[in-house]
Amino acid sequence: MRDYVIITDTGCDLEGGFREQFGIEYVPMHYSFEGKDYEADLDWKNFTAKEFYNHMRDGKRFITAQVNANSYRTAFEKAILEGKDVLYLGTSSALSASVKSSCVVRDELLKKYPEAKIVCLDMLRACYALGLLAIRASELRAEGKTIEETAQWLEENKLTVHMEGTVDKLIYLKQAGRVSAASAFFGGLLNIKPIIIADALGRNFAAEKVKGRLNAFQRIADRVAESFEDVPYQRVFISHADCLKEAEEFKNVILSKLGRDVEVHIGYVGPCVGSSVGPGMLGVYYYGKKVTTNQEG
Numbered sequence: 001m002r003d004y005v006i007i008t009d010t011g012c013d014l015e016g017g018f019r020e021q022f023g024i025e026y027v028p029m030h031y032s033f034e035g036k037d038y039e040a041d042l043d044w045k046n047f048t049a050k051e052f053y054n055h056m057r058d059g060k061r062f063i064t065a066q067v068n069a070n071s072y073r074t075a076f077e078k079a080i081l082e083g084k085d086v087l088y089l090g091t092s093s094a095l096s097a098s099v100k101s102s103c104v105v106r107d108e109l110l111k112k113y114p115e116a117k118i119v120c121l122d123m124l125r126a127c128y129a130l131g132l133l134a135i136r137a138s139e140l141r142a143e144g145k146t147i148e149e150t151a152q153w154l155e156e157n158k159l160t161v162h163m164e165g166t167v168d169k170l171i172y173l174k175q176a177g178r179v180s181a182a183s184a185f186f187g188g189l190l191n192i193k194p195i196i197i198a199d200a201l202g203r204n205f206a207a208e209k210v211k212g213r214l215n216a217f218q219r220i221a222d223r224v225a226e227s228f229e230d231v232p233y234q235r236v237f238i239s240h241a242d243c244l245k246e247a248e249e250f251k252n253v254i255l256s257k258l259g260r261d262v263e264v265h266i267g268y269v270g271p272c273v274g275s276s277v278g279p280g281m282l283g284v285y286y287y288g289k290k291v292t293t294n295q296e297g
Contacts, residue, residue: 168280
């Protein structure tokens with residue numbers, strides 16, 4: 001069995017410690033800020049996370065772009081030249097066109113290297129939900145699973161990874177074209193907080209709306225408790241867009257509703273999703289019952 005590399009993209013939000021521990025690589029998306037192009041790196045080399053979100057608080061915008069073909073070509077070909085195959089886990093195609101670009105590069109390189117295997121998967125997930133799947137792929141690789149076996153597990157189980165989150169202000173979603181100006185205005189006026197989930201087609205939408213931040217925390221915790229599964233590979237991640245104190249409070253509410261001791265990792269929402277949701281976003285990611293909900297109902 002040939003060894004294989006696991007590659008994902010900026011959308012996974014995994015910090016350097018996790019990437020190093022599990023041998024996960026990533027290709028960067030990009031964003032533009034004040035007329036200059038930057039790699040959307042996960043180590044916050046261009047701006048610290050706090051600087052990034054403070055710029056947004058000051059009314060400045062970050063415009064994101066998908067992974068370009070050259071980045072895929074470089075990462076995939078490097079692995080092939082090292083005698084390894086490639087397993088790529090892409091951010092949901094409902095949120096980014098990156099995975100389509102990866103497939104174009106895959107087909108190009110397989111003509112050049114017919115002995116290689118390049119598997120590109122649309123994970124229908126983003127943020128730490130994608131990160132959880134990348135970590136699980138690494139665990140399966142360590143267990144000796146082939147690239148095909150790992151890919152099959154991911155395809156069969158990707159919809160068991162849940163994302164439940166909320167935003168502080170709808171204005172950032174409005175700027176990103178995710179909600180209408182009227183929804184943002186009246187939502188802010190009435191202190192409405194959407195409960196945003198990832199659906200079965202990889203899209204993010206407001207499954208519920210509640211009044212007030214604490215009520216949103218409580219309702220999300222209820223949803224987690226309803227769906228949570230005690231699988232041996234369970235991990236719970238919480239991401240925050242520069243609101244660590246609230247993230248800790250959010251964690252305590254969730255653990256209280258779960259009624260069990262579960263290790264929870266807290267980290268930043270990365271630059272790609274962060275540019276759309278803005279400071280104050282909170283999300284929780286975990287393995288649960290298979291997601292069947294879609295935006296149409």
